[in-house]
Amino acid sequence: MAATILDGNKIAADIRAEVAAEVKAMSAAGIRPGLAVVLVGNNPASEIYVRGKVKSCEELGIYSEKHTPPDTISTAQLLELVQDLNRRDEIDGILVQLPLPSPVDSKKILMAVDPAKDVDGFHPVNVGFLSTQRPGLVPCTPAGIIEILKRSNIPIAGQEAVVVGRSDIVGKPTAMLLINGNATVTVCHSKTRDLPGVCRRADILVAAIGRAAMITPDFVRPGATVIDVGMNKVTDPAEFHRLFGGNAKREETFRAKGSTLVGDVHPRVAEVAGAMTPVPGGVGPLTIAMLMANTLKAAKLRRGAEVPALSRA
Ligand code: GUN
Numbered sequence: 001m002a003a004t005i006l007d008g009n010k011i012a013a014d015i016r017a018e019v020a021a022e023v024k025a026m027s028a029a030g031i032r033p034g035l036a037v038v039l040v041g042n043n044p045a046s047e048i049y050v051r052g053k054v055k056s057c058e059e060l061g062i063y064s065e066k067h068t069p070p071d072t073i074s075t076a077q078l079l080e081l082v083q084d085l086n087r088r089d090e091i092d093g094i095l096v097q098l099p100l101p102s103p104v105d106s107k108k109i110l111m112a113v114d115p116a117k118d119v120d121g122f123h124p125v126n127v128g129f130l131s132t133q134r135p136g137l138v139p140c141t142p143a144g145i146i147e148i149l150k151r152s153n154i155p156i157a158g159q160e161a162v163v164v165g166r167s168d169i170v171g172k173p174t175a176m177l178l179i180n181g182n183a184t185v186t187v188c189h190s191k192t193r194d195l196p197g198v199c200r201r202a203d204i205l206v207a208a209i210g211r212a213a214m215i216t217p218d219f220v221r222p223g224a225t226v227i228d229v230g231m232n233k234v235t236d237p238a239e240f241h242r243l244f245g246g247n248a249k250r251e252e253t254f255r256a257k258g259s260t261l262v263g264d265v266h267p268r269v270a271e272v273a274g275a276m277t278p279v280p281g282g283v284g285p286l287t288i289a290m291l292m293a294n295t296l297k298a299a300k301l302r303r304g305a306e307v308p309a310l311s312r313a
Helices: 008-028 044-060 075-087 106-112 124-131 140-151 171-180 195-199 237-244 248-257 267-271 284-301
Strands: 034-038 063-067 093-096 160-164 184-188 204-207 225-228 232-234 260-262
Touching: 008 044, 008 140, 008 284, 034 044, 034 075, 034 284, 044 063, 044 284, 075 093, 075 106, 093 284, 124 171, 140 171, 140 225, 140 284, 160 171, 160 195, 171 184, 171 204, 184 195, 232 237, 237 248, 237 260, 248 260
Parallel strands: 034 063, 034 093, 160 184, 160 204, 204 225
Antiparallel strands: 232 260
16 A cells, blocks of 8 residues: 655644744734844855745744855854844844855854754754753754654654664754654664664654665565655656656656656655655655744743743654
């Protein structure tokens, strides 16, 4: 039987609507959550991501401002910008879009963001809060993965979860959230022995590797839930046909755009999995929705509010 497709667009829209309702109530009480996005240089992919973030703020009634210093900016100058945003009370969230140009010391910049405004959840203070189950700001994509599972009624507690990829942005925080949700968690990476065998143990398999269609059906236990965090652009027609030959809708997109977005999970996994997230339209939309939720959460946390469940596993 074909896997249930977990509709990330629908879940993200639900979350955005919930955030918008709370933002409206807060704004009526005189507090409008605000997000500052810092985009250094002209990375085309980053420009697209940042445009989406600013647009989503507008739709939800969140104040936003975009800072676009040139890629010649020094670490010291960027630190000054971050510190200025730290001081401004109307700014609740600060997001420094990554990657930064290589002469800039990224670690130093991320360390300079006030942890109370760190809507990416990248500051070591927030990493520590997450690992010790204290209220804090949780990275957006991992928080979105948990929302997909919860809102699809997929149990976490007691389940075997396998996370493939150990990045600071996705793999590690996702593993931490799953541990906090009482799953039994294994984290795999390039040195893992018998990767397919380890993955086959999973009730919940999270693929965050960055390699197109690497997770094939033989990695997946029949009936497992598969979460695909990959966003890989395929432009080679032969590769496209190997993956999607016979899929009329995909073929149309590929003909029109000359490329298509492929996850880390092979499309044929749909024949084995019990449920899976598509690419596009799975985890991707949750990243921005959770950024909006984090901006609202930061606005509340900074004012001493107790923050309820959303995004806390
Ligand atoms: N670049 C790619 N993903 C992200 C993200 O989640 N946050 C930031 N700040 N930059 C990114």
